[in-house]
Amino acid sequence: MxxxxxxxxxxxxxxxxxxxxxxxxxxxxxxxxxxxxxxxxxxNGDNSYGTILATSSESEFSLYAKSLYTQPVYSEAFRLGLKHNNTEENGFISFYRGTSIRGGFLGFSTNGFERLKIDVNGNVGIGTSSPKQKLTIVGDQNAGDQGGPINGQNSTALLRLQSSPGGAGEVLDFGMNIKSYGWIQPQDFNDPNAFYNLILNAKGGNVGIGTINPDSKLAVNGTIHSKEVKVDMTGWSDFVFKKDYTLPTLEEVEKHIAEKGHLKNIPSEEEVLKNGINLGEMNAKLLQKIEELTLYMIEMKKENQILKNAVEKQNKEIELLKIKNSNQK
Structure with a gap:
């Protein structure tokens, strides 16, 4: 007691x-x-620490809450972080004051530098203190040429989406090449030679390049530069060579040109300027005309051969007549 x-x-x-x-x-x-x-x-007084010591053998570490000056507006007012002795560079969260009852924002720092900020409008900035979009990422690129995408383990991407944790699986990287181009590259994290397909609008919708109103699966307002273009077709023009095909006479072709100003089944200049052309369809139509022209040339050759034979026959008859007249003299 x-x-x-x-x-x-x-x-x-x-x-x-x-x-x-x-x-x-x-x-x-x-x-x-x-x-x-x-x-x-x-x-614990103005501009000082309220401290909770770590419950581990490393007593130098502590969790601290720090009050700072709250003037002027939008300044860092409070800080919560991990401290080693008197060094605050392990990591901390900064609370910035707004006007009075609203307008505050947050900052997240590691190694003594603020890495992420959530501003008064809810915009998130990574590597920037002034995000203008819902998510703005600013990388630490060199002033020189960063180059394009490289393998998954050494990528210089500004943003990465990864399909599985632990540095394995597929990744989708987004990057920039300074003063040159931006790039998107799906690839394998572990295999430097494995690069995957990039699919846009797999379920529907159109893709536009240089236009905000794409009217086709891919609409390009500009020049397409390619080593090769492959077009899938549902038919071709070889029907011209079938026996049941009726080849227009040259007189009919001449009449159509005189009346319409273009070949039959070929769009006019007005139609092309208004609607453009379908590359595969136009190639098929042009081939049809080439095949028809080939048939005309074959027919003309036959007619020329008949005329040639008739001329040769007539010349022989003339020679024989000359010989006969000469003998009678």
Whole structure:
């Protein structure tokens, strides 16, 4: 009994010896203040630390809450972070004040540098303190040429989407080549030679390049430069060579040109300027005309051969007649 009374007196004496610590039986707990305004209110003075020591053998580490100047507006007012002795560069969260009741924002720092910020409008900036979009990423690229995408383990991408954790599986990288071009590259993280297909609008919709109103699966407002273009076709023009095909006479062709100003089944200049041309369809139509022209040439050759034979026959008859007349003299 005497022991319990002694302990009670020691606790009571300890509380009275530190006049600014107050624990209420019901209500709030104050450390460094006699008027706690929250369940736990730590008051360590202006621009100083309220510190919780780590519960590990490395006692140099501590979790700290730091109050800073709240003027001017939009300045860093409070900080919560991990400290090693008096160094605050392990990582911390900064709370920036707004005007009064609203407008504050957050910053997240590692190694003493702010890496991510959520501004007053909800925009998130990574590598920038002034994001203008919902997500803005600013990379630490060199002033020189970064080059294009390389393999998954050594990529210089500004943004990466990864299909599985642990540095394995497929990745989709987004990057920039300074003053040159931007790039998107799906690839394998572990295999430097494995690059995957990039699919756009797999379920539907059109893709536009140089246009905001694509009217086809791929609409390009500009020049397409390619080593090769492959067009799938549902038919071809070899029907011209079938026996049941009726080849227009040259007189019919001449009449159509005189009346319409273009070949039959070939679009006019007005139609082309208005609607453009279908590359595969136009090649088929042009081939049809080439095949028809080939048939005309074959027919003309036959007619020329007949005429040639007739002329040769006539010349022989003339020679024979000359010989006969000469003999009669």
């Amino acid at each position: 005497k022991k319990n009374i002694f302990l009670a007196l020691m606790v009571f004496s300890a509380f009275n010896s530190v006049s600014q610590n107050k624990i209420e039986l019901v209500g709030n707990v104050g450390v460094g203040t006699l008027a706690p305004q929250a369940k736990l209110h730590v008051n």
